[in-house]
Amino acid sequence: MKRNVTGAMAFTMAAVLVLGACSNTNTPENNNTAGTNTGGTNHNNNASSEPADPFGAYEEPVTISIGMQVDPTDKSLPSGDTPLDNQYTRQIKEALNIDVEHAFTASAANMRQKISLAIASNDLPDAVVVNAMEMRQMVEADQLADLTQIYEDYASPEIKGILDSTGGTALDTVTFDGKIMAIPGVQADADGVHLLWIRQDWLDEVGLEAPKNMGELEEVARAFVEQDPDGNGQDDTIGLSGPQSGDGKMYANFLESKNNLYGFDAIFSAYDAYPGFWIEGEDGQPVYGSILPETKGALAGLRNLYAQGLIDPEMAVREASDELVINGKSGMFIAPWWMGYGPLTNAVKNNPEANWQAYALPLNEEGEFSPHTATPSTEFVVVRKGYEHPEVAMKMLNNLYKNEMENTFDPSKGGPGYYPLRVVFAPSDEIEFTNIAIKEFLSGEKTMDDFADVKGYKLLNSDLENIKSIKQEPYDQWGISTWTPDANWGAWTRSYSLMVGGNPIVETDMQEVPSLIYEQTPLMESRWVNLKKMEDEMFLKIVMGAAPVDSFDQFVEDWKRQGGEQITQEVAQALQP
């Protein structure tokens, strides 16, 4: 009995002080049942009560049990800290009085399967970060809490600002029947632009320029393969890296529209081909890029490169494509701006002369760089239906963003991934803005004080503070010899990505090609997997010479017949205003 009373009091206090009014169906009887049944998800803001506090701490500790992705090889936590007890969880406890528990943890490779199982067995953690397909599945299974009111009442102005900056796209993605069912993360636009990374020192060695078009790219790749650019006297260099086995993709697609490493995205766009994306056809109707003749042309081009041994002969079978970059065997690969965070740190540690530079190349026949672009939101925080404190997740996100802006956390004492329920909230132009700011700062045009009022670019301050310790003059050149990464590897990783990876994005006038749609239509749920499998298999076979180029035509026919035609109509309907 005593326990009941305490619980009831705890609940009442929490309800009055923090939650704002709980549901309007909250009868006194409900109150007496205490703690466990707090009106579920129906939080209506009652004018008579205090407003919801996005940052306030709970009076009584509140527990949230989450599913979390943990990298088992990560060694960044100081000794004594654990994924459940580290600077992030302690800060959350202190600032919000929230106890975080783990319903399950999984490595990146097993996370998808773990979540699938949680959905199938209807046993979700209180909150978890999921992808678009999983979110949709959960909504259909009616497993998620309605977060519409929570978002209204609890989302911090900063986060609302970032979500609004996407022009409504971010919220549209998570709105089902007019209800917000998840909190979307927002990633920078630059993540969706795939650049050509080249070993500049190899280029100089063979006396060539960065390839402007496909013809020149072939020439460079041949020189890299045949002229022993690493000078070790062995025939062991590779022109262009290819996707790895397992999760490797030849191109990003409308469902996973960004951050494709070691694919051929930039090459496809040089042929004006956009496989995997829904684009406007000649008749103005939506059409799937993979079935267009341009894609056939690009596949034929890639096949030609592969047949000559200019693309990694072990593409699609190799287990880890980054090895070739790290151990200095590959001369080119295609990936987004953030490769400092990718293989380049290890590549430069292995060989301080490895001068990886990024280019917005190759260009198409009109001389344009026309990359496909991504949807800003690919990860979502969802809350289980029936969880007593659905606003906890939102408050943790508010707290995350606030502290990232204030630079509270020290990444060397546990990487940012250890923040529970972390998703990225980045202004869409973060990379471009920071890139330009750093250049203005280096050239002396502006000082730190000029950026004192800039809000929202969360790491700008530390970027500016650190840049001169790792970047040496001349400040208008970016070759590896002008950097001193040994001074601060953490800062170098970020700055090298921002500058070398950001420069082509800032300096190129890009003709961006977005997908008309970034989510599945109803029929896709049952048919897409098999269509996609057919596509992946066929395209790989064409490129690697296991099937003739003309089998592409058969693929197009099969694709249409096995549901592609109907899906295209569905997409057209979904796009009708």
Next chain:
Amino acid sequence: MRIKGFAKHYYLMLLPGYLWLFVFSIIPMFGIVIAFQYFNPGKGVFGSDWAGLEHFRYMFLLKDTREVFVNTLVIAVMKIIANLLVPLVFALMLNELRITIMKRWIQTIVYLPHFLSWVILGGIILDLFSYNGPVNQLGAALGFEPVLFFAKAELFPFLVVGSDVWKEFGFNTIIYLAALTGINPALYEAASMDGAGRWRNLWHITLPGIRTTAVLLAVLSLGNVLNAGFDQIFNLYNPLVYSTGDIIDTWVYRTGLLNLQYELATAVGLLKSVVGFILISVSYYLAYRLINYRIF
């Protein structure tokens, strides 16, 4: 009476086995209904709407279904045959060895791979057969062009069967060796007296002596006629070899657990069970008719 009490203990000892079978094999069978539903995890098995045979209709429409069934059968049958013959021949050869210590050594070494999981062996085999791996280096020394083995759909089933035999033949050999030691040595002595050579001994004494064991193993392995080895293939395959290497189990895993198409995956799984049941019944009947062997 005494005998009855004695038997009770045996039944008691069987209990954990039955319990295990019930919990892990009988109860999950009710999940079959998912194949006939629009399964909604939120509503569960009891609340989801019925779909009739729709998923089965789509299943037969899919080119994949036939492909994975054919692949599974081809790989599994090749494995069954190879895993019966290779250990048998090896056991006979080992049996002819006169130096006991050498026999023991060989026996120990060849069955070592049995204890490694496919996660580890998969990586090793992929490396061995990679573009710059030992196999291709050997080939290059003999003047062959390098081959990317695991990208060739036509080679994949043979690589799978070959590596499986390499992993398992040592272990299977043990059973035959045990059967060989069960043959009465007096028979050999008598045959030698009558002037029989090694081949005669082999043909008239050794082979008939282990016939029962060989048939038993063959019949038992027929239970696996639709199990082509999920963990092995899962660790070795890639999209390039789907056309010959994708088997029912890997397909069901990708469809059901990675792509959340529970109904279709269950339907294919159910079809596998039905076909498997028929095949096993037929082969059991054949074993009974042809060589009068029965388990029950």
